[in-house]
Amino acid sequence: MPENLSPVEPEDSARKLPKTFDPASFEGRWYSLWESEGRFQPNGPDGSPRFVMVIPPPNVTGKLHIGHAYGRTVEDILARWKRMLGLRVLWVPGTDHAGIATQMVMERQLAKQGLDRRTMGREKFIDRVWDWKREAKDTIQSQMRKLGCSPDWTRERFTLDPDLSRAVRHTFVRLYEEGLIYRGRYVVNWCPRCETAVSDLEVVHREAEGSLYKIRYDVAGIPSGAVVATTRPETMLGDTALAIHPDDPKTAKLRGRTATLPLVGREIPIVEDAILVDREFGTGIVKVTPAHDANDFAVGQRHDLPAIVVIGPDGKMTAEAGEFADLDRFEARKRVVARLTEENRLVGTEAHRMSVGHCQRCDTVVEPYLSEQWFVKIQPLADPAIRAVEDGTVRFVPESWTKTYFEWMKNIHDWCISRQLWWGHRIPAFTCPNGHLTVSETDPPECPACGASPLVQDPDVLDTWFSSQLWPFSVFGWPEKTKDFEQFYPTDVLVTGYDILFFWVARMIMAGLHFTGVAPFSTVHLHGLVRIGGEKMSKTKGNVIDPLEAIAEFGADAVRFTLASAASSGATVSVERGRMSGSRNFATKVWNLAGFALGHIDGSPEVGDLASRELSVPDRWILSRLSGAARAVNRHLSEFRFDEAAGAIYSFVWHELCDGYVEMVKPVLAGREGDDAARDTARGVLRRCLEDSLALLHPIMPFITEEIWEKTTGRRGTLIASPFPTGEGIPVDADSEKTVEAVREIVTRVRNFRTERGAAPNAPVSLWIAPDSPDRELAASLEPVSGLLRHLARLEDLRFEAPPADPAAATRDVVAGVAVGLRVAVAASTEAGEKMDRELAALDEEIPGLRAKLNNPAYVEKAPPAVVEKTRRRLLELEKRRSDLSAGRR
RNA sequence: GGGGGGUUAGCUCAGCGGUAGAGCGCCUGCUUUACAUGCAGGUGGUCGGGGGUUCGAUCCCCUCACCCCCUACCA
Numbered sequence: 001m002p003e004n005l006s007p008v009e010p011e012d013s014a015r016k017l018p019k020t021f022d023p024a025s026f027e028g029r030w031y032s033l034w035e036s037e038g039r040f041q042p043n044g045p046d047g048s049p050r051f052v053m054v055i056p057p058p059n060v061t062g063k064l065h066i067g068h069a070y071g072r073t074v075e076d077i078l079a080r081w082k083r084m085l086g087l088r089v090l091w092v093p094g095t096d097h098a099g100i101a102t103q104m105v106m107e108r109q110l111a112k113q114g115l116d117r118r119t120m121g122r123e124k125f126i127d128r129v130w131d132w133k134r135e136a137k138d139t140i141q142s143q144m145r146k147l148g149c150s151p152d153w154t155r156e157r158f159t160l161d162p163d164l165s166r167a168v169r170h171t172f173v174r175l176y177e178e179g180l181i182y183r184g185r186y187v188v189n190w191c192p193r194c195e196t197a198v199s200d201l202e203v204v205h206r207e208a209e210g211s212l213y214k215i216r217y218d219v220a221g222i223p224s225g226a227v228v229a230t231t232r233p234e235t236m237l238g239d240t241a242l243a244i245h246p247d248d249p250k251t252a253k254l255r256g257r258t259a260t261l262p263l264v265g266r267e268i269p270i271v272e273d274a275i276l277v278d279r280e281f282g283t284g285i286v287k288v289t290p291a292h293d294a295n296d297f298a299v300g301q302r303h304d305l306p307a308i309v310v311i312g313p314d315g316k317m318t319a320e321a322g323e324f325a326d327l328d329r330f331e332a333r334k335r336v337v338a339r340l341t342e343e344n345r346l347v348g349t350e351a352h353r354m355s356v357g358h359c360q361r362c363d364t365v366v367e368p369y370l371s372e373q374w375f376v377k378i379q380p381l382a383d384p385a386i387r388a389v390e391d392g393t394v395r396f397v398p399e400s401w402t403k404t405y406f407e408w409m410k411n412i413h414d415w416c417i418s419r420q421l422w423w424g425h426r427i428p429a430f431t432c433p434n435g436h437l438t439v440s441e442t443d444p445p446e447c448p449a450c451g452a453s454p455l456v457q458d459p460d461v462l463d464t465w466f467s468s469q470l471w472p473f474s475v476f477g478w479p480e481k482t483k484d485f486e487q488f489y490p491t492d493v494l495v496t497g498y499d500i501l502f503f504w505v506a507r508m509i510m511a512g513l514h515f516t517g518v519a520p521f522s523t524v525h526l527h528g529l530v531r532i533g534g535e536k537m538s539k540t541k542g543n544v545i546d547p548l549e550a551i552a553e554f555g556a557d558a559v560r561f562t563l564a565s566a567a568s569s570g571a572t573v574s575v576e577r578g579r580m581s582g583s584r585n586f587a588t589k590v591w592n593l594a595g596f597a598l599g600h601i602d603g604s605p606e607v608g609d610l611a612s613r614e615l616s617v618p619d620r621w622i623l624s625r626l627s628g629a630a631r632a633v634n635r636h637l638s639e640f641r642f643d644e645a646a647g648a649i650y651s652f653v654w655h656e657l658c659d660g661y662v663e664m665v666k667p668v669l670a671g672r673e674g675d676d677a678a679r680d681t682a683r684g685v686l687r688r689c690l691e692d693s694l695a696l697l698h699p700i701m702p703f704i705t706e707e708i709w710e711k712t713t714g715r716r717g718t719l720i721a722s723p724f725p726t727g728e729g730i731p732v733d734a735d736s737e738k739t740v741e742a743v744r745e746i747v748t749r750v751r752n753f754r755t756e757r758g759a760a761p762n763a764p765v766s767l768w769i770a771p772d773s774p775d776r777e778l779a780a781s782l783e784p785v786s787g788l789l790r791h792l793a794r795l796e797d798l799r800f801e802a803p804p805a806d807p808a809a810a811t812r813d814v815v816a817g818v819a820v821g822l823r824v825a826v827a828a829s830t831e832a833g834e835k836m837d838r839e840l841a842a843l844d845e846e847i848p849g850l851r852a853k854l855n856n857p858a859y860v861e862k863a864p865p866a867v868v869e870k871t872r873r874r875l876l877e878l879e880k881r882r883s884d885l886s887a888g889r890r
Numbered sequence: 891g892g893g894g895g896g897u898u899a900g901c902u903c904a905g906c907g908g909u910a911g912a913g914c915g916c917c918u919g920c921u922u923u924a925c926a927u928g929c930a931g932g933u934g935g936u937c938g939g940g941g942g943u944u945c946g947a948u949c950c951c952c953u954c955a956c957c958c959c960c961u962a963c964c965a
Contacts, residue, residue: 578914585927596924858945
């Protein structure tokens with residue numbers, strides 16, 4: 001007998017589910033088992049259909065927050081789902097060295113111990129960071145394990161691993177040789193606290209109230225001089241020109257003259273520049289500081305102006321700043337303004353709001369700074385990446401990000417990739433004593449140009465994102481032609497937050513296309529950012545949710561379910577504690593359902609193929625609903641709608657299986673109703689529903705489902721590798737669905753009826769179902785399920801005949817197209833009377849509207865017939881209800 | 891300056907051309923033998939304001955208001 005058909009052993013006490021649901025008691029056990037059995041590694045033969053993802057490698061700066069947990073949960077749901085669908089799944093885990101971020105964290109740590117990296121030296125410092133990195137990596141790994149993530153840990157990677165570093169050097173050299181990497185002196189974004197250059201993307205702009213200072217410069221021969229406007233008066237010390245618009249009559253008299261720089265006394269030319277100068281702004285005269293403003297730098301290039309650096313890399317004024325030397329730049333601003341005032345050169349000051357750039361990492365105001373840096377010429381890389389999205393090679397989900405992507409890609413600027421940091425990939429550029437520059441994959445022993453040695457390597461490191469952009473292929477050992485690269489590249493889906501669309505996703509597309517010739521993935525799922533109760537998480541607000549704490553309190557499955565339910569297509573993912581407990585309750589519900597089901601199905605005979613058995617209406621109904629749920633879950637997962645998928649399985653399990661089917665078949669299972677065959681069938685259906693529900697739920701709630709699976713199937717740890725229900729092969733039965741829905745509505749009506757009458761929940765009620773109902777067929781279909789109605793509604797009497805006409809004998813109503821009569825041995829209370837009056841009033845409002853609608857020829861002609869028919873029926877029901885109600889109210 | 895998103899029940903959010911939904915909260919019942927982390931029922935919404943298109947709009951178009959995000963070299 002094949003294993004999967006063997007009857008369940010009744011005497012096995014391990015099949016009993018503990019009374020209380022305690023996730024902590026089994027989560028770790030299952031994880032270890034899965035991992036030790038290699039469940040996370042790609043299964044199946046080489047070349048079989050596969051599904052590959054790489055993790056967005058978290059920074060080794062600390063531990064994961066709930067936002068990471070969200071993204072990883074989404075990935076794990078996909079991985080587990082695809083695995084159960086029979087694909088050869090590989091999910092590659094790993095971490096990112098995160099140059100600037102990690103170095104900053106490390107420096108802070110050292111500062112607490114009174115240490116400084118400069119006094120330590122580069123090597124020692126880096127050793128310390130490696131220690132830190134190992135710790136952080138372990139923390140991250142253990143967090144992901146707790147969460148139940150199923151990446152292939154045997155393939156874990158780190159961006160500074162030797163082979164990934166080789167990929168970095170390889171690509172740097174290749175781009176350099178292709179002329180796509182160049183070195184030069186330009187004005188870049190500089191963080192004076194981190195003392196490094198940063199890219200445009202690493203600058204966060206914020207609006208701030210500033211001042212616009214108007215300063216008068218003397219101009220020989222022009223008594224009124226030249227008044228310039230600036231928000232940064234301290235930079236005037238580095239002015240090497242004034243600029244005017246060539247076509248501006250207002251400033252024409254300044255043409256060809258020179259001005260005297262106040263406080264400094266330097267004579268500077270007045271140049272004409274149509275690009276820089278906006279005639280409408282300020283005075284139409286602009287001070288030009290080539291060393292401290294990117295625009296001014298360009299003017300300097302155009303007009304061959306010198307660049308004088310007056311603010312140093314540490315944010316303090318340089319010796320060039322004369323009397324202001326060594327002052328902090330903001331202090332210098334005040335002092336310059338004070339001195340200008342003294343010298344009567346400050347013509348005016350006005351409030352001016354402006355956008356100020358801050359360092360993404362440390363929030364220090366970024367300084368435009370002239371320095372030698374390495375850049376990637378980006379346009380040649382961007383063009384193919386734009387095309388790949390245009391032609392659908394790469395698809396964004398949600399699709400709306402496509403436009404954002406194009407917007408940025410089409411206005412992209414060269415990328416400054418050098419960082420004056422220690423933690424990262426050192427730039428593979430070497431200079432010989434004679435000044436020859438060599439860029440090389442391996443450290444050259446001597447200068448290839450002149451043979452001189454020793455060569456000195458560029459002290460700078462690369463922007464972290466330079467290595468991250470290679471991640472989807474460097475993790476597979478590229479540029480070596482490894483087996484993994486052949487088998488698993490390109491990947492299928494990339495899941496990440498939209499906040500790194502430009503930082504990472506766009507650059508991966510560019511790099512992937514350029515270096516490997518193919519896009520690194522076909523689908524990018526950009527998800528929203530987690531917010532707690534509508535607010536951004538922040539430690540100061542104290543609304544941070546620690547994933548581990550949440551797991552300890554609610555269980556990993558509940559946390560995962562909450563995150564999946566919170567997913568939406570929007571830009572924010574709102575997570576609340578209330579949701580967590582709701583999910584925990586759901587897990588408990590599943591647990592208790594399983595406990596109940598086990599009590600009935602355990603030891604029951606194998607029922608075999610359900611299709612061959614005589615199924616009751618409830619059986620057919622729940623199987624049909626199961627089929628619908630399975631289809632819905634698959635559809636939603638394929639559309640990355642994890643909220644919808646979670647909702648579909650939730651409402652099926654709770655509201656249909658538990659509240660519906662289980663309640664319907666209790667008498668059958670207990671042997672109070674039906675024969676043994678019916679009972680066995682119900683057991684089989686219950687088993688099928690439970691097991692399929694576990695499977696459907698497994699990608700979202702892996703632990704509890706595996707735990708219960710073992711008890712119901714007797715197979716240990718196999719749910720993870722079991723087929724995912726697709727709904728195919730389970731009969732869909734619209735008639736049974738309709739009948740049961742009607743039963744449920746009528747049952748609700750009976751319960752309401754008791755409440756209306758102020759009767760006890762078990763007060764005897766008589767129910768009439770009129771054969772002559774608006775939906776006669778449906779009414780007739782209720783007769784075979786009369787037992788169901790009696791049981792669920794706790795009826796004293798049920799007749800399939802027209803209810804008595806006398807309102808005192810029965811209250812009449814139409815429910816789901818079925819005309820019913822109700823009677824309870826309790827007189828209508830005043831409360832009930834009031835309620836009826838309210839309903840009557842509501843009917844009086846709705847009925848005329850429906851009549852008007854149907855009397856409108858345009859409506860009847862143009863609306864779809866089904867809609868019109870629905871309206872007609874509705875009107876009929878309401879009118880009937882109204883007449884019965886008013887009869888009841890005398 | 892450009893671009894995008896949002897405004898739906900007390901809260902957090904789904905829905906998006908045919909009579910408004912979920913979870914949580916709140917109210918009322920309930921020892922209905924899986925589950926009080928439960929069961930049953932209920933309360934609660936001029937779907938931001940104003941126009942338009944349509945037989946019909948929360949959903950499409952225009953406009954206004956208020957939020958949010960991204961992007962940008964305007965001194």
